[in-house]
Amino acid sequence: MTARLAFAPLLALLAAGCATLPQRAPSTRAVSRPGFVIAANPLAAKAGMDVLQRGGSAADAAVAVQAALGLVEPQSSGLGGGAFMTYYDARTAKVTVYDGRETAPAGATPTMFIGPDGKPLSFATAVLSGRATGVPGAVRMLEMAQRAHGRLRWSELFEPTAVLAEQGFAISPRLGRMLAGNYAELSAPDVVKYFSKPDGTRLKVGDTLQNPVYARFLRRLASGGANVFYTGETAARIVERVRQGPFASSMTMADLSRYRPVKREALCRAWQSYTACVPPPPSSGVSTLQLLEMLGRTDIASRGPGDPQGWYLFAEGSRLMYADRDRYVADPAFVKVPVEGLLDPAYVASRAALIGPSAGPPPVAGKPPGAAAVGADATREPAGTSHFIVGDSNGNVVSMTTTVESIFGSGRMVDGFFLNNQMTDFSFSPTEADGRPAANAVAGGKRPRSSMTPLILLDAQGRFAGAFGSPGGSAILAYVSKTMVGSLMWKLPVQGAIDLPNLVARGSSFGGEVDKFPAGVVAGLAARGVALKPGQGEDSGVHAVLIRPDGQIDGGYDKRREGVVLVDEKRTPVRR
Template sequence: MALFCRRAGIDDSTPHTLGRCRQLFSHRPYPWHSVLVGCLIALGSIPPVHAASIASPQPATGWQDKPVVHAERFMAVTAHPLATRTAEDVLANGGTAVDAAVAVQMVLNLVEPQSSGIGGGAFMLYWDAVARRLYALDGRETAPAAADADYFRDANGATLKWREAMLGGRAVGIPGTLHLLHTAHDLFGEKSWAGLFEPAIALATSGFTVSPRLAQSIAGASDRGLRQFSAARAYFFDANGTPLKVGFTLKNPAFADTLRKIAQEGIAPFYRGAIASRLLKTLENTSELPALMTREDLAQYQTILRPPVCAPYRGYSVCGMGPPSSGALTVGQILGLVERFDLPNMGPNPHSIHLILEASRLAFADRARYMADSDFVPVPVVGLLDSGYLARRSRMIHVESSIGEAPAGTPPGALTANATVYQPESAGTSHLSIIDDLGNIVSMTTTIESGFGSRLMTDGFLLNNELTDFAFVGERDGLEVANRVEGGKRPRSSMAPTIVFNSHGEPVLVTGSPGGSRIICYVAQSLVGVLDWGMSPQQAVSMPHFCNRNGTTDLEPAEATAQLNASLQGLGHKTQVRDLNSGLHLIQVLAGGQLLSGVDPRREGLAAGD
């Protein structure tokens, strides 16, 4: 506690100031601890023996071949060139990885508004290279205090359809991204808070060029609620109601004013002041069921420092966010379930892919039953990653046939019987990976939930529709649903910002992706690609995706997909070939300290460094 106080610049020598610090950082104790498990081999020693056997996906709309960037001192990989260049400038001028993340998020809010922003939530992993300590910061949105398990039932008791619930004020959770960044900057930033807002303020004032992806996103959402509310309609469409085109210079003076106020006054105006008042006003009369968010809900929001969840895999420690995110647990389970198979020698082929898909079925079955906000529901974190439990579950995987729909298991420490519920989870998210010249690392996944969130705009930024990540029913078959709505609870997430450590406790790989619940598949696949199949980060993010969430197996179109599809169907998989729009951003730390990039070619991201 004292460390957090001092790093945040809070004097902890008196009862009053120590109480202030505790209010910021203390939270109920957690039933697990993060342990960095030693590894047997160094990452840089794996030869890329299988990389050449992977075909690239068939280029979808927006596919961009990405150059591999090598760097010696620092690197940033983000979803937009303007955001990456902003990070590069901050890092080149002595800023920390957190400083760069603050500046990047403000620029992304402007140039990639459909994916993330201060109206949403985020999870951040931060590696403090000097203290040699890993932190996990939870900036997930929360439900209003007045919410309950019937939050998505209408006046007649009928459960809303997801498409009905996702638009308007009822879907909006209390935003956490800005609070998370402010907390992280207090702890780990070096540059002035106000200075980090200058690049986004300048862009919002002078304007930026609408990119192909933003133009495509606007057009795609034009008949899915983006025209419904006046502020978004006025911003994303021209005077004739036509979606903005590629190359249009888009200015956002309202957002520039918002950023100036936050830069000068901190986050108080957002959570307690004029911005908060306008946010609440924006929610009124915008959905079939009324929004329940109050000034008290906004004022009481806290970033929570959580214990990181680390899973051993072939001697590495794969670390990420624990509950309320299901990311690290589900990725860790997938890896633990396939560890008994010789994936490194098998290489990427239909049989090894089948094994990963079967492990994913089992992991998603446990996710649907047990994973939720651990401040409200007992989550058997240690048991879900217990080696004996995973070994027993792994025996359900057969080389020559599919499990089909996998049942949930009973991990050690499971205290309650929960109902199994699967639900839609949209993919409006962004990921950034940053390493500064001291070796500090940010792996941060940030979101407003579905593309363009709730479609509501206030003060130049979109508001999330994150509450639709809750289960819409509170119980099933007489059993409570772990991810049911409760007042003050944080909805389950799939975001999986990840840092991998070697046997000496040194970071060797940073990864993460957008993609809804398929984030878990994308991140697990990127880890197997680098750690097992010897791929470079760029090869790993470019290989065709495959994903199973305990149902249909999704395959990305590629040259070899027809053969893979036939092989998997022969093993009993029900398959569909579809676009799988990830946004993986990787940084590999080689044995000599050099940095190597991986930028997802499916989006507009860029890597830069020195």
């Protein structure tokens, strides 16, 4: 069932339970509501819905969705990658973040992406190297969240996807488009082997892809838990694969066995009439909040999608946000990240005041209160990743962004899943010309900076009011913020806000969907110094749900990918 067909019952059914959402009090019990899944692939959404209809919770369904995405959308995420989950507990009205970001092996060094010539490696070289892979975090994180919030047994969450892997599935148009593209990873031996027919030609849209190796791994994972991934034969195969050249990794079995996800307090700030909650660093959620707060100090809300000045304000606010983000956001266990300074009202106002009548040179990072002297950043983030939202019948909600980083990650496969290339989310150059270290430089055990920002909104009473998220590399921040501006400032339906053309302004680059803007907007932007060019901005994958002040439920999916909304019309109760 597509989102277009399924969302009408979602609106009708969710509205019935909206008015009785719980207050922010630990003693308040959740009420029965219909479960729903919004995911980037129909087969993955179906896996999650199957769990909900068997009485599983949102956390249970998230495990099933991720396992299926790794099979049917391997170009974007998988068990060999990492993720951030923002979780709303309906009983306590508390928002918690589960950080499953990958970590650098203990032996990683700041110069690991510097070549023999003393210069940073090209991305195409680095992404195919053994050093590209960080210690995967998604499986341990999902196990942590499911233990805390699950209702079914872990062993009950994988079998439908294991069967699908054995029987095979039809390659979707988007996966087929990736296989027909021009990406470095398509030359990787494991990618070539996995996507080749017996005659040596590459699989295409509509062809059946089977993965019995993945099916066997899922069954071992189901019976043995996350230790099956992080110790024993699978861990040994991961280490063996990444320690092969070129540019072999230093990863060891100890790196895998020591990996731990982090349960973090959500970073929340008042915005409009809501409270917006995002993952703290190493996620860039702080930057999403900063951009939204900057825009709130302009008159963008009185504009609209047909007004070039509104888009101009969005572009200039984005550039200021990215300048700060690129300079300061990194792993807080290694670097002092000035989170409070970046969101300090006076500092935000001073940054917003820099938006003039026309765009000038690329803005430089500001000096927020508490900021350390760190160097410039040289991180490149391709537009990969996936996002999904799950709500269960008791009102618990998962907003999760998950990734193997680039297309098919590093292109290296173990036990039927691709390994991430998340180490390339670090700055290749560890220092600036003057010797100041980059905040996002490589270090052993460090988590690379992430653009993933799965967001949950609360209303004035602390009740669930919405969820937003998207894939897209560094453009995630622009995609999510655009959708929130469109739906909450310009008062568009959420689907209309998702459908708005994307505009990604960072440094000297102004990329976007030039042909989709209303008449006069592109020319109006050019008159203000914003010369839009086709580029990054065409492959968002936004999913969003919003409870409007009148109690109506609004939401949608990104038609640029293969989004789908499924609803548990039987209103299956979650077991307690």
